[in-house]
Amino acid sequence: xxxxxxxxxxxxxxxxxxxxxxxxxxxxxxxxxxxxxxxxxxxxxxxxxxxxxxxxxxxxxxxxxxxxxxxxxxxxxxxxxxxxxxxxxxxxxxxxxxxxxxxxxxxxxxxxxxxxxxxxxxxxxxxxxxxxxxxxxxxxxxxxxxxxxxxxxxxxxxxxxxxxxxxxxxxxxxxxxxxxxxxx
Numbered sequence: 001x002x003x004x005x006x007x008x009x010x011x012x013x014x015x016x017x018x019x020x021x022x023x024x025x026x027x028x029x030x031x032x033x034x035x036x037x038x039x040x041x042x043x044x045x046x047x048x049x050x051x052x053x054x055x056x057x058x059x060x061x062x063x064x065x066x067x068x069x070x071x072x073x074x075x076x077x078x079x080x081x082x083x084x085x086x087x088x089x090x091x092x093x094x095x096x097x098x099x100x101x102x103x104x105x106x107x108x109x110x111x112x113x114x115x116x117x118x119x120x121x122x123x124x125x126x127x128x129x130x131x132x133x134x135x136x137x138x139x140x141x142x143x144x145x146x147x148x149x150x151x152x153x154x155x156x157x158x159x160x161x162x163x164x165x166x167x168x169x170x171x172x173x174x175x176x177x178x179x180x181x182x183x184x
Contacts, residue, residue: 004148011019013050013152016043016159022170033174038166044160053154058146065139072132078108079125 005015017026019040026036081089088106095101111128112120123131 003067004145004152008149008152009120013047013156016047016156016163016183018159019166021165022166035172037164037171040160040167044157044164047153047157051150051157054146054149054153058143058150059131061139061142061146065136068132068139072129072136075111075125075129075132078111079129082108082125175178 002010008015022036025031026033029036031039036112078089086108088104089108090102090104092100092102108125110122110123110124113128113131
């Protein structure tokens with residue numbers, strides 16, 4: 001399993017280096033102060049964009065989780081009814097917002113799962129339960145990975161904010177030194 005650093009590097013999201021000595025950073029990268037400031041601020045904007053993108057991705061995958069869990073509960077209830085020896089059950093189902101209807105389900109041996117992309121597949125109860133449990137586990141794992149990535153990105157944002165402050169403070173000190181030397 002790849003670490004979050006490796007996953008983010010693979011996605012093209014580099015780890016932000018801490019700029020402890022601004023003068024050394026400027027010399028090593030052959031940058032003027034304003035160029036360095038622009039570069040670090042651009043990295044900051046990129047990290048914020050990536051953070052928003054990962055957050056949106058996380059929200060999108062979590063939208064399906066309640067439906068999967070609800071479907072799993074329904075399958076467990078059907079399984080319980082089947083174990084009691086029932087061959088049919090009475091159900092209420094939602095037709096539209098605040099409109100419900102009653103029906104008798106004669107075949108409780110199998111269910112149809114909507115897989116998306118206009119695909120619906122009939123499964124026996126145990127297979128459907130396994131499919132839903134796998135989907136739920138996959139979503140939860142993906143969500144954990146996205147949480148790790150968000151933590152990584154937030155660390156990079158914090159590091160970049162500190163770098164911006166270091167560069168700004170270095171610029172202020174340089175202006176003060178120039179002002180002090182010109183007033184002599």
